[in-house]
Amino acid sequence: xxxxxxxxxxxxARELRDGFYVNLGIxxxxxxxxxxxxxxxxxxxxxxxxxxxxxxxLASEVDPDLINAGKQTITELDRTSYFNSAESFAxxxxxHIDLSILGAMEVSETGDLANWMVPGKLVKGxxxxxxxxxxxxxxxxxxxxxxxxxxxxxLKTCTLxxxxxxxxxxxxxxxxxxxxxxxxxxxxxxxxxxxxAEIVQKTQATxx
Amino acid sequence: MTKIYxxxxxxxxxxxxxxxxxxxGGFGLCGIPEKLIAAIVASGVKNLTVISNNAxxxxxxxxLLLQTRQIRKMISSYVGENDTFERQYLAKELELEFNPQGTxxxxxxxxxAGIPGFYTKTGVGTxxxxxxxxxxxxxxTYILERGLVADLSIVKAWKGDAQxxxxxxxxxxxxxxxxxxxxxxxxxxxxxxVPVGTLDGDTVHTPGIFVKRIIAGANYEKRIEKRTxxxxx
Numbered sequence: 001x002x003x004x005x006x007x008x009x010x011x012x013a014r015e016l017r018d019g020f021y022v023n024l025g026i027x028x029x030x031x032x033x034x035x036x037x038x039x040x041x042x043x044x045x046x047x048x049x050x051x052x053x054x055x056x057x058l059a060s061e062v063d064p065d066l067i068n069a070g071k072q073t074i075t076e077l078d079r080t081s082y083f084n085s086a087e088s089f090a091x092x093x094x095x096h097i098d099l100s101i102l103g104a105m106e107v108s109e110t111g112d113l114a115n116w117m118v119p120g121k122l123v124k125g126x127x128x129x130x131x132x133x134x135x136x137x138x139x140x141x142x143x144x145x146x147x148x149x150x151x152x153x154x155l156k157t158c159t160l161x162x163x164x165x166x167x168x169x170x171x172x173x174x175x176x177x178x179x180x181x182x183x184x185x186x187x188x189x190x191x192x193x194x195x196x197a198e199i200v201q202k203t204q205a206t207x208x
Numbered sequence: 209m210t211k212i213y214x215x216x217x218x219x220x221x222x223x224x225x226x227x228x229x230x231x232x233g234g235f236g237l238c239g240i241p242e243k244l245i246a247a248i249v250a251s252g253v254k255n256l257t258v259i260s261n262n263a264x265x266x267x268x269x270x271x272l273l274l275q276t277r278q279i280r281k282m283i284s285s286y287v288g289e290n291d292t293f294e295r296q297y298l299a300k301e302l303e304l305e306f307n308p309q310g311t312x313x314x315x316x317x318x319x320x321a322g323i324p325g326f327y328t329k330t331g332v333g334t335x336x337x338x339x340x341x342x343x344x345x346x347x348x349t350y351i352l353e354r355g356l357v358a359d360l361s362i363v364k365a366w367k368g369d370a371q372x373x374x375x376x377x378x379x380x381x382x383x384x385x386x387x388x389x390x391x392x393x394x395x396x397x398x399x400x401x402v403p404v405g406t407l408d409g410d411t412v413h414t415p416g417i418f419v420k421r422i423i424a425g426a427n428y429e430k431r432i433e434k435r436t437x438x439x440x441x
Contacts, residue, residue, distance in 0.1 A: 047309065048235040049379050056438040064238065064430035065366075065380040071236040071289075072436035082378055084385045084413075085235070085261070086317040089310025093330060112333075122298065123306070124288035126336075131310030134330040165333030 002174040003191045008142045010035045012101050012172050015140050016042050023047060023092065023132055025102030026070045028142045032101055043079065045097055047128040049088050052080035069128065092128065093135040100136040102129060104143040104171075106158045109205035111168040111180035113141065114160035126163060133164035145173035145202055152204040154178065154185060175199055184208040211372050211422050212401065216247035219395045219421045223360055224253040227280075231316065231358040231387040232260040232270060236289070236433045239380030240269045241364040243397045243425040248362075249273055255280045259316070259358060261309060261383055263287040268431050277301070283356075285309035289433065308336060311353050313386060318355035320389025320418075325354045361391025364425075365414070368398035369405075372419030373412045381413065388418040395421045399428060 003011065008028050013035035016022065023045045024030055033055075036042050044053040046068045053068060054075035061075060068074045091097055106114040113133055116126040133139050146153055154171065170188070171178040176199055177188040184206030190199060200207060213219035230248070234240030245264075248256075249272050256279045263282055264270035273279050274292045281303035287293050296302040307315065308330045318326050327350035331337050341352040363384040366377035374396055376384060388394050396414075401424035 046379070048238070049382050056436045058440050059437045062432065062435060062437060063378065064432050065378040067236065067238050067379055067433070069235075071238070071433040073432060073434070074436075076378070082376075082381055084381050085309070085313035085383045086386050089313050093310050093314075093328065117335075122294050125284060125286035125306050126308055127286040128309040130308035130334065130336065131330045134328075134332065135310075162334045 001191065001193050006031060008172055008174065011177065012140060012142050013037070015099055015101065015138070015170070016040060017098070020098040021045055021051070021096065022099045022101070023097050023136065025100070025129070027103050029101040029103060030070065045091060046074070047088050047092060047132070049083050049085060050080065051083070052077045054080070089128070089131050092131050095135055095137060097136040099138045099140065100132045101140045101142060102132065104141040104153070106153050106155055106160050107141055107143070107168050107171050108155050108158045109180070109184040111166045112158050113139070113163045113168050114158040115163050117161045119161065129163050133167040138169050139167050140170045140172065141168050142172045145175040150202070152202055154203045154205040156205055175202065181208060210370065211420060212370050213421050213423050216243040216397065216423055217250065219423045220244065220247050220251065223393050223395070224248065224251050226253055227255045228253070228359040229257040229259065231361040231391055232258055233361075233363040233382065233384035233387045234260065234262070234269065235379065235382035236262055237264065237269050237431050239364050239376065239382050239384055240264070241362040241397050242269065242429060243423065244362040244395060245269060245272060249276055249278070252278070254278045257281040257283065259283040259356060261285050261312060263290050263293045265289050265433065266292050268429070274302070281305065283307060283312070285312050313383060315353055315356040316383065316386040316390045319357040320386055323355050325352050327351065328353055356390060358391050359393065361387040361394040363388045363394065363396050365396055365398045367400045367402050367407060368396055368419070368422050369402055369407055369416070370422070371404055372396065372416030372422055373407050374398065374414035374419060375407055375411060376413050385414050388414045394419050395423070397423050397425045399425060
């Protein structure tokens with residue numbers, strides 16, 4: 001059975017390591033915060049200027065001066081520090097963030113990522129995504145394996161405008177986990193009951 | 209010479225002109241200079257180029273300046289929450305330049321620091337890199353991005369004093385400190401204007417040299433864009 005959204009977050013949480021500084025994107029990546037293993041020391045960075053992001057607030061704790069990069073109200077922790085946007089992206093671009101988990105529209109077999117723009121549709125902007133994929137040490141993508149019509153989203157070459165070139169290290173889809181390796185994508189793990197034949201049929205990228 | 213002005217309209221007197229470039233602080237609706245934006249709306253100044261990470265929502269923040277069609281061009285990283293913006297952009301009434309968020313922040317930081325350009329790896333191999341100088345350093349490709357300055361920067365801080373020293377609060381800091389450095393004229397609005405000597409010099413985020421005029425705002429709306437709460441355990 002293919003993985004659910006929450007399964008994807010749980011599996012993506014396996015990427016976390018003790019002592020990591022991590023930036024989580026909007027959507028499924030945000031759910032990864034619910035799966036940080038007990039006892040593991042992970043610090044979440046929010047690119048609007050916060051290191052050490054806590055859970056959503058109680059209704060009584062809501063503070064308009066305290067939001068995450070998705071503009072949701074959030075809380076601080078004992079370890080929290082605040083900084084301006086230039087310093088925030090110095091952390092990101094400067095390679096100080098260990099891991100970024102973010103969503104994607106398409107990924108190519110060389111690790112190119114497209115997740116910000118569909119030509120002809122209204123473009124909302126790339127926000128911090130281009131800086132994240134260019135700067136963080138490891139970039140993991142969570143996404144649906146195909147679009148709603150069943151078309152492959154793991155491609156030989158992205159058709160959409162890129163967010164970054166050769167920047168993705170691992171892809172976690174509802175069908176399996178894939179690593180970007182020389183020559184194409186390697187199947188690390190398939191979701192329970194998902195066969196290699198099904199993955200091959202739903203993937204355009206070269207599988208090695 | 210005092211930097212303190214009685215209100216937003218007075219602080220912007222003689223500063224505004226049609227076709228000018230304005231930097232406006234904030235991330236989403238967090239830390240936006242809501243009093244100064246309202247005064248710019250009331251002034252009727254038009255054909256503005258506005259540099260701001262976001263474009264507000266339809267009826268608050270920079271969305272108010274979009275509704276009155278005072279903005280000609282936006283330089284932003286993300287404009288997703290605004291129907292007025294979408295309508296004007298699709299009707300080609302509004303020009304839009306997207307910058308990656310970190311590139312935008314660094315362009316402003318550089319502009320304020322007298323640095324006309326810098327190389328970054330952000331956007332290499334994407335549409336953002338088209339037409340820009342590429343250069344190799346230590347085997348990696350980078351693109352040249354230009355520093356940004358503005359005719360006017362409007363920023364919002366938590367506390368400030370008559371010297372123009374500013375202290376920001378939590379994630380309301382965001383783009384405000386860099387923008388304060390990159391305006392030929394910088395006007396700050398603060399929630400609390402405190403006596404000189406009250407702020408600890410070690411904790412001042414923006415030194416007063418960058419701030420030319422300052423006002424104390426009152427009755428801040430500080431609207432929340434996405435109120436997200438958890439149930440108590």
